[in-house]
Amino acid sequence: MHAALQSIIQFSQANWLNLLAFGWFLVCFKGYMLYAKRMSYSTACLASVLHLYRTEWMKRMLAREMRIADATVVANLERGVSFFASTTMLILAGLMTVMGSTEQAIMVIEDIPFALSATQEEWELKLLLLIYLFVYAFFKFTWSLRQYGFVSVMIG
Numbered sequence: 001m002h003a004a005l006q007s008i009i010q011f012s013q014a015n016w017l018n019l020l021a022f023g024w025f026l027v028c029f030k031g032y033m034l035y036a037k038r039m040s041y042s043t044a045c046l047a048s049v050l051h052l053y054r055t056e057w058m059k060r061m062l063a064r065e066m067r068i069a070d071a072t073v074v075a076n077l078e079r080g081v082s083f084f085a086s087t088t089m090l091i092l093a094g095l096m097t098v099m100g101s102t103e104q105a106i107m108v109i110e111d112i113p114f115a116l117s118a119t120q121e122e123w124e125l126k127l128l129l130l131i132y133l134f135v136y137a138f139f140k141f142t143w144s145l146r147q148y149g150f151v152s153v154m155i156g
Contacts, residue, residue, distance in 0.1 A: 078149075088137045088141060092138070095130055095134065099127050
Protein backbone atom coordinates (compact mmCIF):
# COMPACT_ATOMS: atom_id res chain seq x y z
CA MET A 1 0.00 0.00 0.00
CA HIS A 2 2.75 2.40 0.98
CA ALA A 3 4.78 1.59 -2.16
CA ALA A 4 1.77 2.26 -4.41
CA LEU A 5 1.15 5.60 -2.72
CA GLN A 6 4.83 6.48 -3.07
CA SER A 7 4.81 5.67 -6.79
CA ILE A 8 1.68 7.81 -7.30
CA ILE A 9 3.36 10.73 -5.54
CA GLN A 10 6.50 10.31 -7.66
CA PHE A 11 4.40 10.17 -10.84
CA SER A 12 2.51 13.31 -9.80
CA GLN A 13 5.71 15.20 -9.04
CA ALA A 14 7.34 14.18 -12.32
CA ASN A 15 4.27 14.95 -14.45
CA TRP A 16 2.61 17.83 -12.63
CA LEU A 17 2.49 20.01 -15.75
CA ASN A 18 0.85 17.27 -17.82
CA LEU A 19 -1.65 16.55 -15.03
CA LEU A 20 -2.43 20.26 -14.74
CA ALA A 21 -2.95 20.52 -18.51
CA PHE A 22 -5.19 17.45 -18.48
CA GLY A 23 -7.26 18.85 -15.62
CA TRP A 24 -7.59 22.20 -17.40
CA PHE A 25 -8.64 20.41 -20.58
CA LEU A 26 -11.37 18.49 -18.71
CA VAL A 27 -12.63 21.65 -17.03
CA CYS A 28 -12.77 23.51 -20.36
CA PHE A 29 -14.31 20.60 -22.28
CA LYS A 30 -17.07 19.85 -19.81
CA GLY A 31 -17.48 23.49 -18.79
CA TYR A 32 -18.03 24.66 -22.35
CA MET A 33 -20.57 21.90 -22.97
CA LEU A 34 -22.55 22.93 -19.88
CA TYR A 35 -22.20 26.64 -20.64
CA ALA A 36 -23.31 26.29 -24.27
CA LYS A 37 -26.31 24.17 -23.32
CA ARG A 38 -27.43 26.56 -20.58
CA MET A 39 -26.94 29.67 -22.71
CA SER A 40 -28.84 28.19 -25.66
CA TYR A 41 -32.00 28.21 -23.51
CA SER A 42 -31.76 31.83 -22.40
CA THR A 43 -29.80 33.70 -25.11
CA ALA A 44 -30.51 34.07 -28.79
CA CYS A 45 -27.63 32.14 -30.30
CA LEU A 46 -27.19 30.26 -33.54
CA ALA A 47 -28.44 26.97 -32.08
CA SER A 48 -31.59 28.47 -30.55
CA VAL A 49 -32.42 30.56 -33.60
CA LEU A 50 -31.97 27.58 -35.91
CA HIS A 51 -34.22 25.54 -33.62
CA LEU A 52 -36.95 28.15 -34.07
CA TYR A 53 -36.46 28.12 -37.86
CA ARG A 54 -36.60 24.32 -37.97
CA THR A 55 -39.79 24.29 -35.90
CA GLU A 56 -41.40 26.82 -38.25
CA TRP A 57 -40.17 24.87 -41.27
CA MET A 58 -41.72 21.63 -39.98
CA LYS A 59 -45.05 23.35 -39.28
CA ARG A 60 -45.14 24.70 -42.84
CA MET A 61 -44.03 21.36 -44.25
CA LEU A 62 -47.06 19.64 -42.72
CA ALA A 63 -49.32 21.95 -44.73
CA ARG A 64 -47.59 21.12 -48.05
CA GLU A 65 -48.54 18.13 -50.10
CA MET A 66 -45.31 17.98 -52.13
CA ARG A 67 -42.35 17.57 -49.79
CA ILE A 68 -39.60 17.03 -52.34
CA ALA A 69 -37.83 20.28 -51.45
CA ASP A 70 -37.96 19.36 -47.75
CA ALA A 71 -36.42 15.96 -48.40
CA THR A 72 -33.72 17.63 -50.50
CA VAL A 73 -32.86 20.06 -47.71
CA VAL A 74 -32.59 17.22 -45.18
CA ALA A 75 -30.40 15.25 -47.60
CA ASN A 76 -28.07 18.25 -47.98
CA LEU A 77 -27.83 18.67 -44.22
CA GLU A 78 -27.16 14.97 -43.84
CA ARG A 79 -24.33 15.17 -46.37
CA GLY A 80 -22.56 17.78 -44.23
CA VAL A 81 -22.76 15.58 -41.15
CA SER A 82 -21.58 12.61 -43.19
CA PHE A 83 -18.55 14.64 -44.27
CA PHE A 84 -17.62 15.37 -40.66
CA ALA A 85 -18.10 11.71 -39.68
CA SER A 86 -15.81 10.54 -42.48
CA THR A 87 -13.27 13.24 -41.57
CA THR A 88 -13.11 11.96 -38.00
CA MET A 89 -12.39 8.49 -39.39
CA LEU A 90 -9.48 9.89 -41.44
CA ILE A 91 -8.13 11.70 -38.39
CA LEU A 92 -8.42 8.49 -36.35
CA ALA A 93 -6.48 6.63 -39.04
CA GLY A 94 -3.76 9.30 -38.87
CA LEU A 95 -3.62 9.13 -35.08
CA MET A 96 -3.32 5.33 -35.19
CA THR A 97 -0.48 5.70 -37.69
CA VAL A 98 1.32 8.17 -35.42
CA MET A 99 0.73 5.80 -32.50
CA GLY A 100 2.57 3.12 -34.46
CA SER A 101 5.56 5.38 -35.12
CA THR A 102 5.86 7.12 -31.78
CA GLU A 103 9.65 7.27 -31.73
CA GLN A 104 9.87 9.01 -35.11
CA ALA A 105 7.18 11.50 -34.07
CA ILE A 106 9.04 12.31 -30.84
CA MET A 107 12.23 12.95 -32.82
CA VAL A 108 10.37 15.31 -35.18
CA ILE A 109 8.86 17.23 -32.26
CA GLU A 110 12.23 17.48 -30.49
CA ASP A 111 13.56 19.45 -33.49
CA ILE A 112 11.04 22.22 -32.81
CA PRO A 113 12.84 24.80 -30.64
CA PHE A 114 9.97 25.69 -28.28
CA ALA A 115 8.58 22.16 -27.84
CA LEU A 116 9.19 20.22 -24.66
CA SER A 117 10.54 16.72 -25.04
CA ALA A 118 8.24 13.94 -23.93
CA THR A 119 8.75 10.32 -23.05
CA GLN A 120 7.16 7.62 -25.13
CA GLU A 121 4.58 6.93 -22.42
CA GLU A 122 3.56 10.60 -22.21
CA TRP A 123 3.31 10.80 -25.99
CA GLU A 124 1.14 7.68 -26.17
CA LEU A 125 -1.16 8.90 -23.38
CA LYS A 126 -1.67 12.18 -25.20
CA LEU A 127 -2.39 10.32 -28.44
CA LEU A 128 -4.87 8.08 -26.61
CA LEU A 129 -6.68 11.17 -25.35
CA LEU A 130 -6.93 12.50 -28.91
CA ILE A 131 -8.12 9.10 -30.14
CA TYR A 132 -10.78 9.06 -27.41
CA LEU A 133 -11.96 12.54 -28.42
CA PHE A 134 -12.27 11.67 -32.09
CA VAL A 135 -14.04 8.37 -31.34
CA TYR A 136 -16.48 10.40 -29.23
CA ALA A 137 -16.92 12.87 -32.11
CA PHE A 138 -17.46 10.03 -34.58
CA PHE A 139 -20.24 8.54 -32.46
CA LYS A 140 -21.86 11.95 -32.04
CA PHE A 141 -21.86 12.46 -35.82
CA THR A 142 -23.11 8.91 -36.37
CA TRP A 143 -25.97 9.54 -33.94
CA SER A 144 -26.76 12.71 -35.85
CA LEU A 145 -26.87 10.74 -39.11
CA ARG A 146 -29.29 8.29 -37.49
CA GLN A 147 -31.54 11.17 -36.43
CA TYR A 148 -31.47 12.57 -39.97
CA GLY A 149 -32.57 9.14 -41.15
CA PHE A 150 -35.52 9.28 -38.73
CA VAL A 151 -36.44 12.76 -40.00
CA SER A 152 -36.28 11.57 -43.59
CA VAL A 153 -38.74 8.78 -42.78
CA MET A 154 -41.05 11.21 -40.98
CA ILE A 155 -41.00 13.63 -43.94
CA GLY A 156 -41.74 10.78 -46.36
